[in-house]
Amino acid sequence: MTEHSIAIIRGDGIGVDVVEEGLKTLNAIARKFDITFKFTEFPWGTDYYFKNGVMMPSDGLDILSKFDAIYFGAVGHPEVQDHITLNGLLLPMRRGFDQYVCERPCVLFPGVTSPLRDKKVGDIDMVVIRENTEGEYANVGGFLYEGFPEEIGVQTGVFTRHGCERVITYAFELAKKRNKKNHVTSVTKSNAQGYGMVVWDRAFERVAERYPDISTNSLLVDAACMEFIRKPEVFDVVVGSNLFGDILTDIGAIITGSMGLAMSGNIDPERRFPSMFEPVHGSAPDIAGKGIANPLAAILSAGMMMRHLGEVEAEAAIEAAVLSVVEENETLTPDLGGSSSTAAVGDAVVTALGR
Secondary structure, three states: EEEEEEEEEOOOOHHHHHHHHHHHEEEEEEEHHEEEEEEEEOOOOOHHHOOOOOOOOHHHHHHHHHEEEEEEEEEOOOOHHHHHHHHHHHHHHHHOOOOOOEEEEEEEOOOOOOOOOOOOOOOOOOEEEOOOOOOEEEEEEEEEEOOOOOEEEEEEEOOOOOHHHHHHHHHHHHHHHOOOEEEEEEEEEOOOOOOOHHHHHHHHHHHOOOOOOOOEEEEEHHHHHHHHHHHHHHHHHHOOOOHHHHHHHHHHHHHHHOOHHOEEEOOOOOOOOOEEEEEOOOOOOOOOOOOOOOOOOHHHHHHHHHHHHHHHHHHHHHHHHEEEEEHHHOOOOOOHOOOOOOHHHHHHHHHHHHH
């Protein structure tokens, strides 16, 4: 019997509810595949911040480092500025555990209608690889004359040859494993950002030389946004900086039907530290507590966690169960045109796993 120790951080908003359905699914997987999970929950997030003035304790990373993986819900609260919530919880985990790959699949599933009227199942099947530890989110900068009319904020993007090459290499390796279009697209903006993005472009060119069987192209980020909508079927693996990957995956999520289907993994490919798996959609405070949040992104993210932990059959079973629920079109949340609750959708996935 295999045992995995998983740290659970539900976080804020709908993260609390969707993680519950993910745990429900993982418990069903445990029974089906004779896997043992040791779940340990940590009440970190904005509620913790209101009580303690910090999003997590000072030794939070030390505590989490003992686990095989982290299962995360969401972070963000309307009464707390985002730079506090993100830099207090989510980003420290990504940086502290060197989770330099953020892997975000964008797939149009059977039974889901894309807002792009001519796209059918199978037309959209790509993975966006987002550099996750430096770039525009490196948090380098500061304020001058803060609070005065002359206030200045300086924000510096950080692009290192090492950081760019390793995430781009991951993208090429993934294209080989997928063995679909065998293509990698780099997203850049070196016409306007003539230093950091040039380091990125040069890294892409160097890495591409090592993969002669993988075709490539490079798009400016504005053109990439346009092409995601105009002809998403041409993409296979897309690799971009922290900011560009973040923006493009929101587009990728909505053209494949809903943010509620957008899964992700924050991965340390060298497995020196725990990787973290979370839905892309965030805390969605406008629907928090209403029981209508779509849990499928969280459930699919749990599937990605299973793959990372070597439980390939478990991942395939979770994906097949989700596809079955979506294709049957009977138990879906409002974002996918249904009227079912968050818990009902989770129950439907568990039922599909038992078939």
